[in-house]
Amino acid sequence: MTLRVVQVGAGGMGRAWLSTVAASQDVELVGIVDLDLDVARAGAELAGDPSIPVGRSLTELAAETGAQAVLDITVPVAHHPITMEALHAGLPVLGEKPAAQTVAEALSLAAAAEATGQLFMVSQSRRYNDHLVAFRQHLRDLGDLGTLSTRFAKAPHFGGFREEMDDVLLLDMAIHPFDSARYLLERDPVSVYCESYNPSWSWYRGDAAAAAVFTFEDDIRYVYDGSWCAPGAETSWNGDWRASGSAGAALWDGDHEPTSDLDGTPGSPADAPGVGAEIAGALASFVRALDAGTTPDGEVHGNVMSLAMVEAAIASTRSGTRIVIDEVLERAHASALDAERDDAARERLASWGSVRSALSATVTTAG
Ligand SMILES: NC(=O)c1ccc[n+]([C@@H]2O[C@H](COP(=O)([O-])OP(=O)(O)OC[C@H]3O[C@@H](n4cnc5c(N)ncnc54)[C@H](O)[C@@H]3O)[C@@H](O)[C@H]2O)c1
Incomplete structure (x- = not known):
């Protein structure tokens, strides 16, 4: 059984994903969403089938095409709204890094994944x-x-x-x-x-x-x-x-x-199983996780800490001081709670004890 996917975003990195999807036996591209329909149509041609449906609305195109999952290859500012839309349509998401623009937005997506029961995996391609x-x-x-x-x-x-x-x-x-x-x-x-x-x-x-x-x-x-x-x-x-x-x-x-x-x-350490290469490895891991119902490497909870490292490094350079990562996480949690519009996601966020323990509860590692 191949997984029917809609890809959102067919720009620079989107084209690399379209080629990877075309080469995969595990997935079938059933639609392309982009704000720029010419870019979406060019993506369909690149994917080898100009008749692939294109559109500007993910919810509409996913319903029309019977999509089972979403690939989000948009710019970082769009990661939060697109992933939210997909999760609420009952669709799991494999998204490009970063998980979102800010740690606060990434926490909101982790909470939405919990509330909807859908997988949100970040493709941190250099892990593969x-x-x-x-x-x-x-x-x-x-x-x-x-x-x-x-x-x-x-x-x-x-x-x-x-x-x-x-x-x-x-x-x-x-x-x-x-x-x-x-x-x-x-x-x-x-x-x-x-x-x-x-x-x-x-x-x-x-x-x-x-x-x-x-x-x-x-x-x-x-x-x-x-x-x-x-x-x-x-x-x-x-x-x-x-x-x-x-x-x-x-x-x-x-x-x-x-x-x-x-x-x-x-040194001659024990061999470890291969993980595939770059985005093809991430895609294969996403499909395997959906098939088996397991938590893949890159699942949003496990990935947020990498974005927190970036935000903390920037805060340190701005302030000229050492920054404690837990303080970044707790501040992000407070602003995520403030900004959350979705009741179920807010309830999940409010139920967390420390952010670090909420994030580590589902961390798994590949290899
Ligand atoms: N893993 C890597 O090595 C790697 C390399 C390059 C880029 N990236 C990541 O890939 C993502 C995309 O980067 P890019 O270079 O392809 O950007 P890009 O600007 O070339 O393409 C983004 C596309 O998304 C579309 N888009 C933007 N907002 C949208 C929305 N709300 N709905 C639908 N379509 C929308 C744009 O019209 C554009 O066609 C970024 O998150 C970037 O960080 C990862």
Whole structure:
């Protein structure tokens, strides 16, 4: 049985999703929604069938086509309204990162997923990488972990919205390594000190570079040093990683097999099952979870903390102080409660004890 999906958003990343959906045996594209109908029609052609129904209203197109699930590949500002609409139409959602524009909106979506009983999974595509899974296997053999670090240096000229937005590196890119750090350490963050800045030669309006030190549970440090305007000796898109523990160190350049050195002996950890590649891996995981009724990696509750790391890093850079992640979560919870229009979702939000415990109740990890 293939899963009948409507895709919302057929822009830059939407086209990559349309190709991935076309190549998948698990799903059938039954409709495309976009505010711009020409973009939706071009998407149908790209998907190989210009007769695929297109529209501007998700609720109408989903009902007309008998859709069973929604792929949300719109811009971040639209993630909250589109996901809400889908969940309330009784449809599970696989959405592009970030879960929403703010942690408060992401909490509202987590509560709506609870209230409707529908799955909302965030596609944090860089988690679907067999080298990342292998790197975590190396980390598991390092004894007590002390430090994990990422150096990220690229110099892309994107043009468009990225060169005009605030906090471009932290908001648009750093969520990937922050999320990977949680996956690798198998722990959650406690606090962060961050300075973001814009080198004098930067072609971005907002800060294109940042240095952050996160304290994780068990007093482990995660150190991020990133720049999007760093020409010369660039790292991979995943960044250059090093982990240090009581029994040795592990290295991953982001593109090739990771390695480890257990105080003079090369590490050879146990193999772990493959997770597929990038968005194809996320799509396969979503379908498997719906089939089996299980909670996949990327389910919104488990994903919110990665967005909280971004929001806390930005708050730290603004205030010049160390920011405690629980304070970010509790503030976001208060504004989510204030802003919630949906009674059932507000009831769910109000029923949570601490936000951290509500989020961790359903956390699972892949691999
Ligand atoms: N995982 C990755 O590596 C990666 C890479 C690039 C982008 N992304 C994410 O993908 C998402 C989309 O980014 P993009 O670069 O494709 O943006 P884009 O601007 O190129 O395309 C977005 C499309 O969504 C449509 N849209 C916007 N609001 C809508 C609404 N309310 N209803 C219906 N359609 C709507 C727009 O008309 C546009 O066609 C973002 O969340 C971005 O962060 C992820």
